Each structure stands twice: as C-alpha cells, then as structure tokens.
Amino acid sequence: MNGHLDAYQSLAETVDRDEPRWAFGSSVTASGIVDTPVEIMMPVPTGAVPGDLAGYCQMLGDDALVCGHRVSEWVSNAPELEEEVALANIALDLLGQARALLARGGFVEGAGRDEDALAFWRDQAQFRNVALAELSDRLDFAHAVARLLVFSSWRFAIMRRLRNSTDPAIAAVAVTAGKELAYHRDYAVRWTLRLGDGTEESHRRMQAALDAVWPYVEELFRTSELERRLIQVGVAIDPSETRTEVSAVLDEVLAAATLSRPAVLAVGTLAGRGGRQGVHTEALGHLLAEMQSLARQHPGATW
Amino acid sequence: MVSDPRPDVFSVVASVIDPELPVLTLGDLGVIRAVEIVGGPGEDCVVVTITPTYPGCPAHEVIRADLRASLVKAGYPRVRVRTVLSPAWSTDWISEQGRRKLAEAGIAPPGQIGACPRGTVPLTLAPHPLDVRCPRCDEPRTEELSAFGPTPCTALRRCSSCREPFEYLRER
Numbered sequence: 001m002n003g004h005l006d007a008y009q010s011l012a013e014t015v016d017r018d019e020p021r022w023a024f025g026s027s028v029t030a031s032g033i034v035d036t037p038v039e040i041m042m043p044v045p046t047g048a049v050p051g052d053l054a055g056y057c058q059m060l061g062d063d064a065l066v067c068g069h070r071v072s073e074w075v076s077n078a079p080e081l082e083e084e085v086a087l088a089n090i091a092l093d094l095l096g097q098a099r100a101l102l103a104r105g106g107f108v109e110g111a112g113r114d115e116d117a118l119a120f121w122r123d124q125a126q127f128r129n130v131a132l133a134e135l136s137d138r139l140d141f142a143h144a145v146a147r148l149l150v151f152s153s154w155r156f157a158i159m160r161r162l163r164n165s166t167d168p169a170i171a172a173v174a175v176t177a178g179k180e181l182a183y184h185r186d187y188a189v190r191w192t193l194r195l196g197d198g199t200e201e202s203h204r205r206m207q208a209a210l211d212a213v214w215p216y217v218e219e220l221f222r223t224s225e226l227e228r229r230l231i232q233v234g235v236a237i238d239p240s241e242t243r244t245e246v247s248a249v250l251d252e253v254l255a256a257a258t259l260s261r262p263a264v265l266a267v268g269t270l271a272g273r274g275g276r277q278g279v280h281t282e283a284l285g286h287l288l289a290e291m292q293s294l295a296r297q298h299p300g301a302t303w
Numbered sequence: 304m305v306s307d308p309r310p311d312v313f314s315v316v317a318s319v320i321d322p323e324l325p326v327l328t329l330g331d332l333g334v335i336r337a338v339e340i341v342g343g344p345g346e347d348c349v350v351v352t353i354t355p356t357y358p359g360c361p362a363h364e365v366i367r368a369d370l371r372a373s374l375v376k377a378g379y380p381r382v383r384v385r386t387v388l389s390p391a392w393s394t395d396w397i398s399e400q401g402r403r404k405l406a407e408a409g410i411a412p413p414g415q416i417g418a419c420p421r422g423t424v425p426l427t428l429a430p431h432p433l434d435v436r437c438p439r440c441d442e443p444r445t446e447e448l449s450a451f452g453p454t455p456c457t458a459l460r461r462c463s464s465c466r467e468p469f470e471y472l473r474e475r
Contacts, residue, residue: 035367035384035386036386037355037386037387037388038385038386038387038388039387039388039389040388082448082449082451082459085449085451085452085453086449086450086451088451089451089455090451092357092360092361092455093357093455096357096358096360097358099358100358100388168389169388171389172388172389172391173358173388175389175390175391176357176358176388176391176392179391179475180357183450183451183473185426186450187450187451189426190450249426252426253426
C-alpha cells in the first residue's frame with residue numbers, strides 16, 4: 001500500500017517540476033530560456049563562411065538523425081529483448097549527436113531555426129545525409145547489421161578526425177561521438193561475425209544484406225564542394241581520406257566472417273549531385289513522413 | 304556581519320541525486336564543472352556549470368530540473384544551469400566514493416581508461432578481455448550478456464561463480 005502511495009507521490013513530483021516537458025527535441029524552460037550548451041553558441045571560426053558551417057553541421061547531423069531513426073525502428077521489432085535495448089541505445093546516441101550538430105547548424109545560420117525546426121520542418125530536398133543512412137532495412141536484421149557496420153565504421157573514422165576541428169561545437173561532439181561509435185561498430189562487428197560465420201542460412205542472408213548496402217558505400221568517400229571550402233579553414237575533414245582506414249576495417253571483418261566484399265556497381269550521382277546536395281532516394285520521404293508527422297500535427301506540444 | 308543561514312551552495316549542488324543511477328550524487332558522478340554565485344546580496348544567482356554524461360541522455364534534462372529544485376528549496380531562488388560539452392565527461396571522473404557506492408549497489412564500476420588514445424581504436428574481433436569482477440562475490444571471471452544494458456551507460460554481465468547477472472558501468 002505504502003509502495004503505491006510512494007509511486008503516486010513521485011509521479012506527482014515529476015509533474016511538479018518547474019519546467020514543462022517538451023514533447024520533441026529542444027528544452028525550453030518555463031522562463032523561455034533554451035538550455036543550449038556553451039559550445040553551440042560560440043563564434044564561427046575565423047575564415048569559415050557561416051552558411052557553409054551551417055550546411056556542414058546539417059550534413060553531419062542529418063547522417064546521425066536519419067540513420068538513428070532507421071535504427072530506432074527496431075524498437076518493439078527486435079528478435080530479442082537484448083538486441084532491442086542495444087539498438088535503442090545506439091539510436092539514442094545518434095540522436096544525441098544529431099541534436100547538438102543541428103543546434104549548432106541552426107545557431108550559426110542565424111535564421112532563428114533550432115534543432116527542432118531543422119529536424120521536423122525541413123523537407124526531403126533540404127536534408128543533407130548520405131543515402132546509406134536513409135536505406136530501409138525492411139526489418140531484416142542482417143540488413144540492419146550490414147548498414148550499421150558500414151555506417152559506424154565510416155562515421156567513427158570521420159569523428160576521430162573531427163576532434164581537431166577548428167569549430168568548437170563540432171570538435172566537442174566528435175570527442176563523445178567517437179567513444180559511442182566505437183561501441184556501435186563493436187556491436188555490428190560481433191553480429192556480422194555471428195551471422196556470416198553461422199549457419200548456411202545466416203551466411204546467405206548476411207551476404208545478401210551486404211550486397212544490398214554496398215552500392216551506397218562509394219558516396220561516403222565523395223568530397224562535396226562545401227566540404228572542400230571548410231577543409232581549407234580546418235573546420236571539416238576530407239571524407240575521401242577515410243577510405244583506406246574504413247576499407248581495412250571492413251575487409252578484416254568480412255574475412256573473419258567468411259563473407260566476401262560485394263563486387264557491385266556504386267549508385268551514381270544525378271549530374272554530380274547526391275545526398276549532400278539534397279538528392280535522395282524514395283526511402284527518405286517515407287522516413288520523414290513518419291518522423292515529422294507528430295511535430296507537424298502538434299507544433300510546440302508539451303506534456 | 305550576519306553569516307548566511309543557507310546550506311553551502313556547493314554541497315547542495317553536489318548532493319543532488321543522479322536520476323539514472325540513484326546510488327550516486329552528481330558530486331560522485333563528476334559532472335559538476337563549476338558553481339558560482341553572481342550578483343549582490345538579495346539579487347544573487349547561482350550559476351551551475353555541468354557536463355552531460357551522454358549528450359543524448361534523457362537524464363540530462365531531469366538533472367537540470369532537479370538541480371534547480373534543490374537549490375530553490377535550500378534558499379537559492381535564482382538558478383542558472385549552464386551546459387558545457389568540452390572537455391567531455393569520462394567515467395574516469397567518477398569519484399572513489401562513487402565507485403564504492405556502485406559496487407555496493409551491485410553495479411560493477413568502470414575501469415580507468417586514462418588519457419583518450421589519440422590514434423584509431425583497434426578493431427577487436429574477439430570478445431573483450433575485460434577485467435570486470437563480480438560486484439557480489441568478487442569473482443574475476445565474468446561474461447558479457449549484452450553490451451548495452453537497461454540504461455545507456457551500462458552493459459549486462461554474468462558471474463561465472465555465483466551465476467548472478469549484474470550491471471556494469473561501461474568505460475567512456
């Protein structure tokens with residue numbers, strides 16, 4: 001009996017806290033102050049064009065937001081509770097990276113858009129993520145593992161380099177992101193080994209998943225014009241420089257898992273334009289329709 | 304000169320309970336970077352600077368609200384909570400007392416990782432040869448059940464001696 005009373009008491013206390021719970025991303029306090037980390041509001045590094053920096057933050061943030069949303073689709077669908085918890089954790093890490101990066105992008109843009117505005121009120125052509133992030137795995141676990149293996153190996157290499165970015169917010173995010181992505185990569189590696197070197201059926205399906213994901217690997221190493229400009233001022237890193245490291249990691253894992261590196265053609269660009277320029281696959285539209293629907297139906301909702 | 308009857312501001316801040324791991328205080332967890340009082344008497348505002356353990360951790364919002372509530376209750380009505388991302392929080396910042404409290408609560412404390420390695424983290428294809436002792440019987444041979452436990456910061460392991468599963472605060 002007392003236990004129940006205590007439980008109700010603590011619920012009441014939760015409601016009593018002086019700040020309403022924001023239903024979506026950014027936290028607005030009762031006094032209207034947004035709790036923004038100090039680094040997010042630091043000045044644009046010398047030599048960088050604010051619009052470029054905003055765009056770069058969107059690229060890095062959209063990769064995490066969109067891929068994180070895909071991973072989160074496994075919540076209530078995973079084969080075992082442990083995997084569900086693991087995938088939810090990974091999605092939460094990616095969401096955390098996305099929030100900080102989009103908040104930074106919105107701040108340096110200076111048009112009054114916060115992380116919520118960027119996540120929920122942009123349309124498909126305004127997203128800057130790579131196609132790999134938006135691919136649907138159709139709730140095939142091997143596909144989820146294959147996408148996560150490639151994505152986390154690549155993003156890990158990117159974030160390790162960005163720890164030295166001249167942009168204080170990107171550098172700060174990169175430090176924590178690197179630690180998180182090492183765990184994500186580990187998780188994907190272990191499942192790749194287990195499925196690849198498992199039964200005939202698990203091997204066949206893991207190989208099929210790699211074959212499906214592989215055409216989207218090439219885009220990860222393309223350097224956009226915007227990135228080229230920001231490399232000059234030390235804000236960005238060149239993604240093409242991560243190719244050797246990422247390939248070595250993937251080759252080592254595939255060999256140990258008795259899987260072969262798919263010999264498939266890379267998905268091409270549309271007159272040189274790809275995800276970084278806002279050209280996306282159909283999959284992103286479906287993802288955004290679901291991810292954005294609540295925020296668009298109930299703008300500014302609190303609970 | 305009348306002495307301030309309110310409890311010491313740093314001890315109020317440091318004794319706020321972590322919502323995710325309620326055996327720890329924020330002081331034990333090592334997330335408090337600075338506590339300052341700005342402004343004159345009657346107008347004074349407490350500025351608390353904290354580092355999030357995990358930038359995506361939902362507990363961060365709760366920590367901020369709890370900090371404010373505790374300070375208001377202790378007689379400091381004006382509170383500002385600042386968040387800094389850098390330097391990033393590490394499990395190395397958990398105090399000795401905090402590690403003891405974790406073990407007593409059946410949660411294996413994290414090992415020391417020292418300075419963040421500068422190169423690439425080597426890929427490990429074998430299970431991690433971690434030295435995580437069972438918090439109940441101190442058995443060194445324990446196995447990982449799941450790399451991601453019930454909270455974002457823990458993994459789930461099992462002792463090979465007493466067979467009890469236990470949570471383990473992952474190094475970060």
